[in-house]
Amino acid sequence: MTIPLVERSDVAEHIVAAGFRRQGVLEGNGLGAKKRPSNYTVTLSSTRFPDRINSVSTGGQYESDHSERSNRGRCPDPSRWVKTPGICVIADAGRDVAKKAIQCDLLTFVTPITFGGYSFHLKKAVDRLIPLIMPYFQFVGGEIHHQKRYAQYPLLLGLGTLPESNDAQEQLFRMLVRRNAINFHNPNHAATIVRTRHENREVDRELKVVLHQLEVIQ
Amino acid sequence: MTAPKHALLLAGSPKGLKLGSSARLGGLLFNHLENRGINIDALHIHAALQWRDPQSLRHAATAADLVVLATPLYVDSLPAPVIWGMKQLAAEALPEQSRTYPRRFAVLVNCGFPEPSQNATCVGICQRFAQSVGFEWAGALAFGAAGAPTRRVRRAIELAAQDLAAGKVLSKETCLPRPVIPPRLYPLTNFAWKLQARRQGTKENLHATPYA
Numbered sequence: 484m485t486i487p488l489v490e491r492s493d494v495a496e497h498i499v500a501a502g503f504r505r506q507g508v509l510e511g512n513g514l515g516a517k518k519r520p521s522n523y524t525v526t527l528s529s530t531r532f533p534d535r536i537n538s539v540s541t542g543g544q545y546e547s548d549h550s551e552r553s554n555r556g557r558c559p560d561p562s563r564w565v566k567t568p569g570i571c572v573i574a575d576a577g578r579d580v581a582k583k584a585i586q587c588d589l590l591t592f593v594t595p596i597t598f599g600g601y602s603f604h605l606k607k608a609v610d611r612l613i614p615l616i617m618p619y620f621q622f623v624g625g626e627i628h629h630q631k632r633y634a635q636y637p638l639l640l641g642l643g644t645l646p647e648s649n650d651a652q653e654q655l656f657r658m659l660v661r662r663n664a665i666n667f668h669n670p671n672h673a674a675t676i677v678r679t680r681h682e683n684r685e686v687d688r689e690l691k692v693v694l695h696q697l698e699v700i701q
Numbered sequence: 702m703t704a705p706k707h708a709l710l711l712a713g714s715p716k717g718l719k720l721g722s723s724a725r726l727g728g729l730l731f732n733h734l735e736n737r738g739i740n741i742d743a744l745h746i747h748a749a750l751q752w753r754d755p756q757s758l759r760h761a762a763t764a765a766d767l768v769v770l771a772t773p774l775y776v777d778s779l780p781a782p783v784i785w786g787m788k789q790l791a792a793e794a795l796p797e798q799s800r801t802y803p804r805r806f807a808v809l810v811n812c813g814f815p816e817p818s819q820n821a822t823c824v825g826i827c828q829r830f831a832q833s834v835g836f837e838w839a840g841a842l843a844f845g846a847a848g849a850p851t852r853r854v855r856r857a858i859e860l861a862a863q864d865l866a867a868g869k870v871l872s873k874e875t876c877l878p879r880p881v882i883p884p885r886l887y888p889l890t891n892f893a894w895k896l897q898a899r900r901q902g903t904k905e906n907l908h909a910t911p912y913a
Contacts, residue, residue, distance in 0.1 A: 565898040569909040582912045598829040600822070603788060606781035613776065617908070618894040620814075620887050627814045627887045633910050655825045662777040662822050 564618040569632060571614050580611040589638045589699060590669070592660070596643040596676065599655030615667065623665060631668050638697050639664045641674035642690075648678075673697050704868045705805065708734050709765035710743040711758075713772025713783040718745050722811050722848030726858060727771025729850070730809060730842075733862030739767075746786040755789035762790055767805050767865060768836065770827065773848075774812035777822045787830045806836035807865060809858075811848035815880040815887045819845065840864075840871025844881075851881045 563572045571578050584590050594605040601609060617630040641660030645652065657674040664672035673693040677686050694700045710731050714721035718728075731741045742761060749758045762768055772783055779787075808827040810820045820843035831838045842861050844854055864871050882890075898904040 565894060565901050565903055565907060568898070568903050568907045569911045585912045597784060598787060598791075598826045598833060600778045600784070600826040603781055603784040606775075606778060606784050609776050609778075610781050615912075619891045622884075622888070626816055626819065627884050632908070633913060652829055655822065655829065658825070659777055659822050662819075666777060 564613070567614075569614050571611055577607075577611045580608045581614050584612055584637065585615050585633055587637050589640060589697070591640045591642060592663075593642045594644070595679075596645050596649075596652050596656050599652040600659055609663070612667065626665075628666055636668045636670065638699065639667065639669035639672040640693060640697060641672070642693075643674065643676045644679045645676055646679050671697050703766075704866060705734075705739055705765075705767035707740045707742070707765045708767040708769065708865070709761050710741065711762075711768060711770045711772075711783075711786065712743060712745045712747075713770055713780055713786075715747050715780065715782070717747070718743050721773065723771040723773045723809065726811060726842075726844065726848050726850065726854070727769065727809050729855065730769065730771070730858050730862055730865075733859055734767075734866055737862065737866040739866060747780075747782045749789075750782045750785050755786075755792075758786055758789050759793050765804070767807070767839070769807045769809060769865070771809040772823075774810055774820050774823050777819075778826060779823055787834075791830070791834050804836050805839040805865075805868075806831040806834075807839035807841065807861075807871060809842040809844075809861075811844040813845075813847045815845045815882045815884045817843040817845040817880065838870070842871065846880065846882050846887075849881055853879075853881055 566572050571581060592601065592605055592609070594602045597603070600606070615632055615636075617632045619630045620627050621630045622628075639660065641656065641663075643653070643656045653676050656676065660672055660674035663669075673696045675689050675693045677689050681689075691700065708731065710718075710727050712718050712721075712724045712727060714723045716724065718724055727743075731743070735741045742765065744758060744761045746758065749755065770783070772779055775781075778784075806827070808824060810823050810827075812819050820841075824841040824843060827841065828838055830836075840861075842857060844857075848854070861871050895904060895907070898907045
């Protein structure tokens, strides 16, 4: 089954799985990968939020890709983990999602909060990240999780949008980002929620708080 | 409390209605419901998505007064196609005033970790969905260890079927049964991955880092 990661008809949903390359601060902190390429990004149907993140964090770069052809994916079956180690068994452009996600410094999930979780389109991309970890198990924080595959993982930022305040959904969204950060071994993570009606300056204010929390900006 | 007459099993695993742990456990639950005189039906959400057929999903859900989603945990949440299915149902939330009995929604979720508690985020999302669509929340059955059908798991399913058939919310004991395998022993199961890799001829590069 082939599921397009982004459909042009869904531009109303602000779906982004964006990888940002930071110059300066991150590398100064030793968090940046030294030999990584300088442009990233993955899947988006709205440029508003990555634009803001890029603007606030200064110096980052990302590329957007609206091409449905290059963003096709299918639902993976983790039990086939060992067939092509480290690479999704489904040989399509969805493999790029994992590649770009591990090669960036700040992995950002931007999504309309959907029942407290990620939207369908973002989740398609997130489901393709499974090859970034090993099938083997180990204890992490008193729980069983999968072992690391790579020495280094990006920071994780979850940016959820909601039309209005909803405590239960916001709490669940933050919990989901936190749980993802445990499973993907992200060295640090943060989650924030903005209202869809917010002006750019309000979005920037929220972003500054979380990017500071992640030490992306000082 | 109203006993259901027609129950729908929504299979959330990409493996379909027959294969996969969640579908197998869901099938077990529905066998118990059928034995209690409830009409049962099943639908594979991935197939509905593949055929771009949200109507089949909506029709099936409309006809049922108990909907049970049986799904694996994917990255702390539901598989993407299940979220698509939920959005389709939410898009046409059924007018509650047109119904004379409540429609109920329960979830059966299993994860590959030993601790059933790792399903909590997924269960929370399902609960929010039920609220959004106007379903009455009937509770969750959460299993770890890839849904290994141990005696305790089968007993939990049997108790859940009793509750659901009687129109009750699942009891807390049923919701989060204890791990069927002690977590401290779970890393010992790594040998199973090694065995699979050997069969696939990939044992030597199981630690590959292709994108480093």
